[in-house]
Amino acid sequence: MNKAQIFDFFSRLAEANPAPQTELEYGNDFQLLVAVVLSAQATDVGVNKATRALFRDVHTPQQMLDLGEDGLKQHIKTIGLFNAKAKNVIALSEILVRDFDGQVPQDRDTLTTLPGVGRKTANVVVNTAFGQEAFAVDTHIFRVGNRTGLAPGKTVLAVEQKLDKRVPAPFRRDAHHWLILHGRYVCKARRPECWRCIVSDLCRYKPKTPPPGTPTGTGSKPARSRAVQESPAKT
Missing domain, CATH: 1.10.1670.10 (Helix-hairpin-Helix base-excision DNA repair enzymes (C-terminal))
Structure with missing residues (x-):
């Protein structure tokens, strides 16, 4: 072209479609990050079904740590690769609490240092959460x-x-x-x-x-x- x-x-x-939106359901930047990590090799529909109950109780990285890896697995066990994804979500939550005061970084390169976060996931987050021009x-x-x-x-x-x-x-x-x-x-x-x-x-x-x-x-x-x-x- x-x-x-x-x-x-x-x-x-x-x-x-003047105002296109992601079809992932989330309430804040952290939930979006988690949803995108979970969506790898899975459908948005499947992720949304798994996270609706999870996101009613878990809004922050600390709350995710309080839930724990086993508790997270119970919520996302219908999603493919849920064992590895649960491990990554808990690990990235630990880093966010320890190094970023519980906040999701707005920089793509920083995001890609988190467990389970590749370039595509980082692009989705900086675009959808922070309005940056990025192509996932x-x-x-x-x-x-x-x-x-x-x-x-x-x-x-x-x-x-x-x-x-x-x-x-x-x-x-x-x-x-x-x-x-x-x-x-x-x-x-x-x-x-x-x-x-x-x-x-x-x-x-x-x-x-x-x-x-x-x-x-x-x-x-x-x-x-x-x-x-x-x-x-x-x-």
Whole structure:
């Protein structure tokens, strides 16, 4: 995409959803950090089910330490890798209490020093909690960036860097949310719903996926995944 097309791309997404939000449920910065750590290789829906009761009682790192690792596991045992995630959440809570007066750091590099917090998680937190311009590239954003031609790259970092370079100023703060929601609900992995996509004419992906029930042999074929372009390495 050229600059004009990229501006048009985000203008349409912004018009359709002027105030995009994360689908993770949380009440403060610490709860957001915990939710994002728990969401690795898990769905937001699954994380929300597990954290609703947890977050009613646990609002601070100290309260998480008071709950303890075994108590945390009882809340999150329905989430994949819950044993390792519980250990990381307790460990990062200890560090927040000891070194940061119980507050979540607003710096991405500092956040990535916490157990269980990678670059993607840190980007989500600084963007969602603190309004910083950051691009947290997950599987959905990696796919959309490559499939559409918006930000092609062979690695998660390459796509992030391309987005940082190419997304224009009016859209930088919310770009992460627009892209993840577009990938989650429209530009799906196995069968993108091109027939109802508001940016399909700007997208380089071919062939466009026809509506359900379209007779075969009409010039369009069901979309197939592109392993190299649409499947990022695990982060």
